Structures are given as structure tokens and as C-alpha cells.
Amino acid sequence: MMRRFFLIAIPYAWLLALFxxxxxxxxxxxxxxxxxxxxxxxxQFDWAEGIGTFIAQLDFENFIxxxxxxxxxxxxxxxxxxxxxxxxxxxxxGYPIAYGMARAPDEWRPTLMMLVIxxxxxxxxxxxxxxxxxxxxxxxxxxxxxxxxxxxEPLTILNTNSAVYIGVIYTYLPFMILxxxxxxxxxxxxxxxxxxxxxxxxxxxxxxxxxxxxxxxIIAGSFLVFIPVLGEFVIPSLLGGSDTxxxxxxxxxxxxxxxxxxxxxxxxxxxxxxxxxxxxxxxxNQQKQQEAEQ
Amino acid sequence: xxxLSWFNAVSLTLGFAFLYIPMVILVIFSFNESKLxxxxxxxxxxxxxxxxxxxxxxxxxxxxxKVAVFSSTLATVLGTLxxxxxxxxxxxxxxxxxxxxxYAPLVMPExxxxxxxxxxxxxxxxxxxxxxxxLAHTTFSMCYVSVVVSSRLVSFDRSLEEAALDLxxxxxxxFRLVTLPIIAPAVISGWLLAFTLSLDDLVIASFTSxxxxxxxxxxxxxxxxxxxxxxxxxxxxxxxxxxxxxxITASLVTKHQVARQRREEMEAVRS
Numbered sequence: 382m383m384r385r386f387f388l389i390a391i392p393y394a395w396l397l398a399l400f401x402x403x404x405x406x407x408x409x410x411x412x413x414x415x416x417x418x419x420x421x422x423x424x425q426f427d428w429a430e431g432i433g434t435f436i437a438q439l440d441f442e443n444f445i446x447x448x449x450x451x452x453x454x455x456x457x458x459x460x461x462x463x464x465x466x467x468x469x470x471x472x473x474x475g476y477p478i479a480y481g482m483a484r485a486p487d488e489w490r491p492t493l494m495m496l497v498i499x500x501x502x503x504x505x506x507x508x509x510x511x512x513x514x515x516x517x518x519x520x521x522x523x524x525x526x527x528x529x530x531x532x533x534e535p536l537t538i539l540n541t542n543s544a545v546y547i548g549v550i551y552t553y554l555p556f557m558i559l560x561x562x563x564x565x566x567x568x569x570x571x572x573x574x575x576x577x578x579x580x581x582x583x584x585x586x587x588x589x590x591x592x593x594x595x596x597x598x599i600i601a602g603s604f605l606v607f608i609p610v611l612g613e614f615v616i617p618s619l620l621g622g623s624d625t626x627x628x629x630x631x632x633x634x635x636x637x638x639x640x641x642x643x644x645x646x647x648x649x650x651x652x653x654x655x656x657x658x659x660x661x662x663x664x665x666n667q668q669k670q671q672e673a674e675q
Numbered sequence: 676x677x678x679l680s681w682f683n684a685v686s687l688t689l690g691f692a693f694l695y696i697p698m699v700i701l702v703i704f705s706f707n708e709s710k711l712x713x714x715x716x717x718x719x720x721x722x723x724x725x726x727x728x729x730x731x732x733x734x735x736x737x738x739x740x741k742v743a744v745f746s747s748t749l750a751t752v753l754g755t756l757x758x759x760x761x762x763x764x765x766x767x768x769x770x771x772x773x774x775x776x777x778y779a780p781l782v783m784p785e786x787x788x789x790x791x792x793x794x795x796x797x798x799x800x801x802x803x804x805x806x807x808x809x810l811a812h813t814t815f816s817m818c819y820v821s822v823v824v825s826s827r828l829v830s831f832d833r834s835l836e837e838a839a840l841d842l843x844x845x846x847x848x849x850f851r852l853v854t855l856p857i858i859a860p861a862v863i864s865g866w867l868l869a870f871t872l873s874l875d876d877l878v879i880a881s882f883t884s885x886x887x888x889x890x891x892x893x894x895x896x897x898x899x900x901x902x903x904x905x906x907x908x909x910x911x912x913x914x915x916x917x918x919x920x921x922x923i924t925a926s927l928v929t930k931h932q933v934a935r936q937r938r939e940e941m942e943a944v945r946s
Contacts, residue, residue: 384846389767392757392817396776399814403791406798478690481683493687495926500694503918504875506892506899507911511697514704514903519713521700554694612784614878619899629786636790636882646794649787660782 411443411646422643443647452631453648457655459626463542463617464610467549471606472599474550475557479598480591482558483565494562501555508552509619516544516620540622548616553609557602564598565591597670604663611659612652628652698915705908712903722909732894732910739874739891742805746812747869753813754820754869755862759850761821762828780818788815789882796883803885811883812873819872820865827861828854860929867925871918 413422447453482493500508515521516539523535538544568591576586592599614629621627628648636645679687705723709716726732761774780788792811793803801807835857839849855862877892884890891910898907 385764388756389760389764389773392753392760392821393769393773395753395814395817396757396773399792399795399810400776400780403795406794407787407791410794474690474693477683477686481679481687481690484683485679485687495922496691496694499919499922500698502871502922503698503915504892504911506875506877506895507701507914508697510895510899510903510907510911511701513899514712514908515697515700517713517903521713524713551693551697554690608782609784612786614786615896619896629784632786632790633878642794645790649790652784653787656782656784660779663782664778 407646407649410643411650412440413643414440414442415641415643443643444651446644447647447651452626453651456626456628456631457651460611460613460628461655463545463549463625463627464607464613467546467553467610468603468607470546471550471553471557472603475554475602476561476599478554479558479561479565482562483568490566497555497558497562505552506615509548509615512544512548512551512620513539516547539620540625542621542625544620544622545617545625545627548620549606549610549613552616553606556605560601560605561595561598564595568594597666600666601663601670604659604666608656608659608663611656701908702912702915705905705912707905707908710905712905712908722905723913726906726909726913729906731889732891732906735889735891735894738805738888742808742812742880742888742890743870743873746809746816746873747866749809749813750817750820750869751862751866754817754865755824755858757817757821758825758828759854762825777818777821780815781822783815785876785878786882789879792879793882803883804888807883807885808880808888808890811879812869812876815879816869816872819868820862823865823868824858824861827858831857860932864925867921874914 410422415422478497482490482497485493513520517523518535518537518539520539522538523532526532527535538547572594573586573590576590577583581589612629613627614633617625617627617630618633621630629652632645632648632652635641635648704712704715706718706720707715708719708721757773757777761777764770789811792807792814796803796807796810835853836849839853840846844852875892876890877896880890881893881896884893895907895910898904
């Protein structure tokens, strides 16, 4: 009995101390005031004064500040927009690849799987960095396009939102491909044959049979892309420009450049609130799928 | 025998070209003589030589490896424990909260995890350095480990454990002699996953590291912000090579193991 208690208590205590308690601290500091001190916020918790006075000193000033300054609204909206558009683009790029993999000869599949997973193991930072050399004004893409004569002047892509979209598609593609592939792989080919025998054209068989049956994969993949992209920091700061507003970047700058911890914490709390809905939806979808499999 | 239609062949080719060409370009241009990264000026290994003399990068690499080894090992122990508790622990108080804390870090934006841990470390007065990065990395990677391990625990036949208990094993012996060997592949891939996550991480490490401990991604990020450089290309190439060799070896080993297991099962059935 004692042993069982310890087995549960060790990981439990670790997560409480290093996952839940830090959130309580973030919440608390988001309700504090900025101050020129170390650490730069008041009130600081003091047992002597008692918890009542401490709570009385907390206020929602930082959250009101977030609603008053355009910057934060714009950053939240633009993060949402970038996350939505790039999820859609990743789906458009990922679906045909997953489809092709599911239709490939059986003996190719392990290799194709590995080719999709391999980039996921290489450093995220390096994969984003690789695009800096490709998209810059003297970069390989412009050199190539000038050489083929498609354009006569170099395009400005790096440090714009387009570069952010390309970066997101590139780095998150495996997350989209894998769930769709696993849905398509299980799809019974005879269903499509049946649809075609019953007079569907190939395209309408695809729309009426294949797409609905891979719905769960599409939903799972979209959430796996959308959720992390919403708080993305590395891609907008390396590939985006000064006008690329994303909330992860704003939080980072608020913390490291402005050293305004209370506002940074408030930004984090609001970002978390935004994420709760998609996270809950995602978990529901996963549960439904698990139940369906059983 | 299925054949690829031209549509599928084209989408696979384009897809994999998109995934791999950027890295191939990066690798090729790490051997470029010129300082200009986009103009080819002949083959040279000069940037690798300069990299090997760059004290700051070597130190950062050493810190990164230390952090990755410690945090992934700790995360594997804690994550396996957590998975075992989740799958085999039955009901206990606060189980929902526990499983929530296992899954939440997987979808948490890194900036939030980093910020919250930093505020904790400052709150309890812990100096930021290797220790704080290890604690931070262990916390998020143990959740990945526990997801990998619990999927294996769910799928394996519980009667094997029960048989061991019936035959006189203590619970600890049954775990060591039966459960652990069966879930070992998942534990190993969990460790590998935790190790790469730690090697890769920029955001959480930036929040939780101090001036005394800079990891490689932090170093790379601050260099890359100033633009593309051939030295970073060389460093990236080395990292890509290490990962590629690692992943291919791991998959060959698993393939071999699976084949052996199958052969043993076949023999067991025959005899």
C-alpha cells in the first residue's frame, strides 16, 4: 500500500510543483503591478501580512491595459489569422502527400513513413533557419526564378507574412501528414470501388467517400498544427518582419525587452484562455476516435 | 501489386522535394568556400575547422549534451512511472487532475511553459543555470515519455503480469521481469524523444537559463538573428548528420528486434 502511494506521489508531486504551481504564480503576477524592483512587481507575497491584505492588493489593471492598447488586440487577432490560414495551407499540402503514401505499394510504406518522420527529429530551429537562405532577396528561390525568367526583379519574401506561412507549412507538415495517413491507410478500398461502380466519377467518389472517412485524421492534424502555431515564437521572429504580429513574440518581447513581468503574465493568461477551446475540442475528438476503435 | 497513379507519384515527389531540398541546400553550402552563403565559390571544409575552434559554440554544445542526458534520463524514469500509474494505478484521488497535467504540457505553448517556470525559479530563489534547464526539460519531456509508454502499456496483455504474480513473483519482480522487458522498446523511444526534445529546445531554455549556462540552440538563435552564416550551416550539417544516423540505426535495430521476436514466436508455436 505504502509503495503504491509513493509510485503515485512521486510523478504527481513533480508535476504539481513544476507545472501547476508555476501557473498559479503566473496568474498571481498577472494581477500584480509593475514596479522598478527585483523582482519587478508588487505586491510580493508576505506571510506576515496575511493572505487577506495580499488578495486585496491584487487587481485586473493589466488585463484592462491589454484591452486598451491596440497592440495586444491586433497581436491576438493576427495570431489567430496566421494560425488559421497556415493550418488550412498545411492541410492542402499535407493531404495529397498522405493520400499518395496510403496508395503507395506496401513495401514502400515504412520508408515513406520514415522520410516523413525524419525531419521531425532534426532541430526545429535549423529547419526554420534553412529557409532564411532560400527566401532572402539574394536567396536561392530568387536566383532560381530570375534564372528561369519568371520574374525580372527579386521578390521580397523574407521578413513578410508569406515567409511565416512557408515556415509553418514546412515545419508542421509531418503533424498533418501522419494522422491523415493513418486514417487513409485503414480505409477500405472496396468502398471507393463500390462508389465508382454505382456511377460516381473518380472525383465525386473522392469527395463523397474518401474525404468523409478521413475526417478524423483531418481534424486531428488540423488541431496539431493550429494549437502550437498560435503561440509560435521562433518562426515569426526569424522569418517574419517587424509587422508580423504574433502573440508568442509579443510575450517574449514584453518579458525580455520591456521587462514588464505583470503584462507578460497577463498576455500568457489570455493566450491560455484562447487555447482552452481548441484543446478541449481536440481531446473530445481523440476520445471519440478511441471509443470508435474499441 | 498496386501501382502508383501519376497523380500520387507527382504529389509524393513534390512533397518530399519540399521537405528535403531546404536541408540539402543547407548541407551543400556548408562546404562553400565563400563567406557569402548563397554564392558557390568552391569546395572547402574551412567552416568546420573554424567551428571546431569556436570556444563559445563548443561550450554551449557541452552544456546542451549534459542537459539532454540528465533531463531525458530523469524524464524517462518519471514518465514511465507516470504512465504505469495512469494505466495500472486504478482509481485514486485526483486522478483526473493527474492525467490533465500529463496531457496539458504537450499542447502548451512553449512561451507560457518557459515564463511560468522562470517565475517559479525566481520565486523560490533558485539560481538559473544547468540545474534549472534540466528541471524545466524534465517536466515537459516526461509527459511525452508517459504518452509513448502508456500507449504500449495499454496494448499489452495483462494476463502475463497476472501469471507472473500467480507463479510467486512479488509485484516488484513481476514489473522487473515481465512488464519492463515488454515495454522496453517504448521506454527507449521515449528516452530518445526526450533527448531530442531537449537538444532542440530554444524557448524554454532561453527562459530558464542563466548567463552561466548557454545551450546550443540559444547560441544558434542569437547568431542567426543577425543573418545566415556559413559556420551555422556547418553546425547544422553536423546536427542533421547525427540525427539521421541515430534515427536510421534505431529503426534498423527495431526492425531486427521485431523480426527476431516473430521468429521466436513462430518457433514457440511449432514446438
